[in-house]
Amino acid sequence: MAIVTVSDALNGKGRVDPSTRARVAEVARQLGYQANRHARGLRSGHSRALGLVLPVRGDARSDEALSLDFYMRLAGAAAVSAFSHQQSLMLLPPKIGRSDLRGLALDGGIVVDPRHADPRVTLFEEVGLPVVTIERDPGRADTAYVACRTGEITQAILEHLEQQGAQRIALLLPRVEWAWAAETLAAYESWVTERGRPRVVARASMLHGERSAYEATTRLLARRDSPDAIFVLAARFIRGVLRGAEDAGRTVPGSLLIAAGVDSVHAREGHPPVTAWDLHPERQAEEAVEMLLERISGGGAAQPRFVVATPHLRASTGC
Amino acid sequence: MAIVTVSDALNGKGRVDPSTRARVAEVARQLGYQANRHARGLRSGHSRALGLVLPVRGDARSDEALSLDFYMRLAGAAAVSAFSHQQSLMLLPPKIGRSDLRGLALDGGIVVDPRHADPRVTLFEEVGLPVVTIERDPGRADTAYVACRTGEITQAILEHLEQQGAQRIALLLPRVEWAWAAETLAAYESWVTERGRPRVVARASMLHGERSAYEATTRLLARRDSPDAIFVLAARFIRGVLRGAEDAGRTVPGSLLIAAGVDSVHAREGHPPVTAWDLHPERQAEEAVEMLLERISGGGAAQPRFVVATPHLRASTGC
């Protein structure tokens, strides 16, 4: 039997007789044969390796570890998912250069939480590599992405808070250009407008998340017309909001409801535990891997894929 | 100029004249030339790729995200460190088979927090790949590893607690066969014996960390001769211990001191914040990468490398 036949049998090329293929597969299994990655890559021009770029962490040391359970779940699932498609997953450092990327021989990349016109997405494009982002890059129209339906989640959270008795719901947003933050704000604004509710929007910085959220909460609760519910967007704000409420003499959920737009350790282990929507980073990773593989094999249009978020109702909203 | 010369110049082989080398380097820079990874790998037999295996996560969904900031810091630093050595870092799924590993064309692997005679370490060895573990595999004598000096850390923590007034220090251990747990216990026992202090050891399970730690704490504090300090080993126990103390009517640090053997979100953001020792996962990752590269290039004996932990003194011990 010629080498070609073995190669084609193992790679599922149609030209091989089924019985030949079965025989080859059996022997390969017995011998534990695996095609040499480099030989295959050299000849075929693809690597079967995907790159994963996680968001750049803030400079503040104390801050960097704060929202990481989301990314850890995502990265782990991306590795498992890539392997199930016979691909490997390369973890890229947050700061990569163009020549780094060239030398890596990747087939494509996944960029998580891109900023506005994220330069790391540009890098992939310049090198001619397909790229998929998790969450939309607000500065780009044509990039393939996986995301949650932020508008629907926002509505669901607002309705839950209202159902639990909230009249004046404040929104606490991060000061970043992430798409989901902008979309949440838009959905919030149209919701309060439609219902004739007051619009109360506060901002906190991601870098000193807890402190900044604490200060924002303190300010919110000191107002004459202070809110009776806070919709917190970022995981790292939750502790600050809880402390702010406590120091302002508010009990949760007694005199203040709190809900979060993304689930996290902070929400689950809050004091009290905070109602939050699970964005399922595992599924986002799976979808991103599949979408990227489609793009690598020349697959068509960049239809975004959406992952459905599910609520975890907890004590902070009286559940 | 022959192709060989370019190759040798770029790879720092001694045979090339310095001026030739400089010329080659300059042109390569201008052209953004990077040697093809596959061609290089095929001929030279090495991949310049390292594998990273993080601990298998528990099955319980709520549990898996609990101690992840440590691993996230570690993984990020491993990627950066690998890249600084012109290596790439492959994130491996927790369950890899032998043939997976063969097909990956890795040069070596790092296994984090190996269990007793960890099968994933065995896998690397069977495939003939160098491996370094972060923390020692208690079931192996000869494996290269990076670790903290657990005995010294234990002593430092016990002394700090004593200095802050503790007389009866309990130790709360996980029920796992990790080396650091066993070493902490040994150091604790010799310390209490030397000083004639009572030996109070409790165990909690990693799977339902918070609940299990809560129950253990409740039991500890219900004893007639209940401890006035608890030394908590695992990050995920901290919340349970804090709740247990609160429900037992103990104020921290007023009537109970708490210190943790590893820093984490739980410690930093505890209520009150908990004194903890930072094991510097970033440095552990750097050391592991360097150690692995040494082993790959045939470097000598498997002398373990130690990373120095540093204390973060916080309110839970009256700081």
Added chain:
DNA sequence: CTGAAAGCGCTTACAG
């Protein structure tokens, strides 16, 4: 110090 040849192990493109 530099070069010409061989070859790593596959897959592709061309024949039959």
Added chain:
DNA sequence: CTGAAAGCGCTTACAG
């Protein structure tokens, strides 16, 4: 449906 040849882009081993 199967095969013989060429070649992917480097590095190694051998010459000079």
